[in-house]
Amino acid sequence: MDALDLQLQRLLTEPSWAQQILTATAGQLRIQDPFLVLTDGDLTATLDMVTELITGHLPLAVAEQAMQRAAAVLPERHYRETCDTYALRLLKAARNV
Template sequence: MSTDAFDHGLQALLAAPTRAHTILTCVAAALRDEDPFVPLTLDVLNEVLHRTALALTAGLPDVVADKAIERAAAALPTIHPGETPDAYAIRATDAAKGI
């Protein structure tokens, strides 16, 4: 492999979002499909996170999947009282930028 090919491959790898980032971004997208007039609950958030994480980590080694899910869950912001899924999705997207 040439040095240029290696450099390009490394650049692509470093520019790619982390799995945790992808999980949070997909959680935010899924939350936008929820009823915008019903406040978000922890149960709904956990269900969306669980469903999304399983879909995105299917086929990965358990240790890789578990670490990505842990990082994504740890980065999720706290739900504000009365917060709608849309509003929370904006904050989850912002949180994804940091991981």
């Protein structure tokens, strides 16, 4: 395999930036306090922190597109849903990005 084939193979097997954002956000929600009832503020803060960690080194246009793709598949929160339960649904949504 030449260098171009190896790079293409890597691109096809690595998760997208949006998928990485969603997966890492789910992981963070499960670590923080899995039994805490998730609020919009908690979700936004966690999502913002994870997005900055994952995309902070990328060009702004790429980072914004990744966040838009991630936001487009965010599941709607259920009433009194825990961080852990939401995180599981978030992981499922990440598979489709």
